[in-house]
Amino acid sequence: MFSSGLSLRNNIKEVDNQLTAYSINNNARVVILETFKTNLEGTGEGSIQDLINKHDSQASSILNLETSATALQTRINTFNAALEDGSDGVISTIEQIELNRSGLVIEISTRASEISQVQASISSEASSRATADNSLGGRIDGEIVNRGLVISGEAASRIQGDAAEATARQQAIQTESTLRSTAIQAEATARANAVQAEATARAQDISKVGFISTAEAEGILEVGTYPFCFGMGNQSDLNYGLPLPFSYTLQSIAYTSKATTTNHSMILNIIHYPFNTLETPTVLQNSVAVSGLYSIVSIKKIAPSAGNLVVEIVSTQNLTDNNGKYRLSFILTSNDSL
Numbered sequence: 001m002f003s004s005g006l007s008l009r010n011n012i013k014e015v016d017n018q019l020t021a022y023s024i025n026n027n028a029r030v031v032i033l034e035t036f037k038t039n040l041e042g043t044g045e046g047s048i049q050d051l052i053n054k055h056d057s058q059a060s061s062i063l064n065l066e067t068s069a070t071a072l073q074t075r076i077n078t079f080n081a082a083l084e085d086g087s088d089g090v091i092s093t094i095e096q097i098e099l100n101r102s103g104l105v106i107e108i109s110t111r112a113s114e115i116s117q118v119q120a121s122i123s124s125e126a127s128s129r130a131t132a133d134n135s136l137g138g139r140i141d142g143e144i145v146n147r148g149l150v151i152s153g154e155a156a157s158r159i160q161g162d163a164a165e166a167t168a169r170q171q172a173i174q175t176e177s178t179l180r181s182t183a184i185q186a187e188a189t190a191r192a193n194a195v196q197a198e199a200t201a202r203a204q205d206i207s208k209v210g211f212i213s214t215a216e217a218e219g220i221l222e223v224g225t226y227p228f229c230f231g232m233g234n235q236s237d238l239n240y241g242l243p244l245p246f247s248y249t250l251q252s253i254a255y256t257s258k259a260t261t262t263n264h265s266m267i268l269n270i271i272h273y274p275f276n277t278l279e280t281p282t283v284l285q286n287s288v289a290v291s292g293l294y295s296i297v298s299i300k301k302i303a304p305s306a307g308n309l310v311v312e313i314v315s316t317q318n319l320t321d322n323n324g325k326y327r328l329s330f331i332l333t334s335n336d337s338l
Helices: 008-041 048-085 087-207
Strands: 210-218 242-244 248-258 265-274 282-291 294-303 307-317 325-334
Antiparallel strands (some): 210 325, 265 307
């Protein structure tokens, strides 16, 4: 530490510097040691407490391993003892395993034999299938040929059938056309005849003239008389009235009156007397009731021949006016062409 080449003072100063440096270095080491000491005294990773805990944990694990090892040794000893005296069926189990192994070997051999048989069957099946396919191909070819012939025959038959059907249809159309022409002609003829007949009938109807003739009577009308007058005013009588020179139809009558009363009424018989006295009279209407100021009565009865139209009084009521006037109009149509 001391140098002979330096003065005492300088040597002391040098020693002091070295001591200072050593003190600084030593203080740093002290700090490190104190930090290490603090870490050892703590509970963190690497501390004394941590090492103690790990030691205790390892000791517990070692104890558990020793216990497990003891139990395992006991089981091994038991198993060995069982092997020596054949207890617990261990030997039987081993023998069964051996039997199973032998059976497995036999089964493998059997399966191999069966596989060989299956392969042989497959080869035989494949050969049979190939032969059947070839045979089927021949039959299919034959079927194709046969179907082609059948189709050709059916096509020819259909062509012939279509031609025959076309001919039949043409004949049917021709027949129907002829029938329709005949029917149209017949209908046209019938219509022409009907038109002609209708025209003739209309002409005949037009020639059957319709007309009105009026008869009059005055005073108090007596029952059983024929008081109605035609022409110059002379009264009718039995078989003597309105002379009509043809067959006619009495369509209806119209009645009107003029009197001091309005509630009077009468009942009439209307009779046709033929000019030919050998014919029987025809009652065109019995008991025709007329009353009041006017009445219209529909008759529509046919007189079959020429003759007299006569009105007979059947009964009266409330005819009290001596100057009363009464008229009857006869609406007639001719049944003959005039």
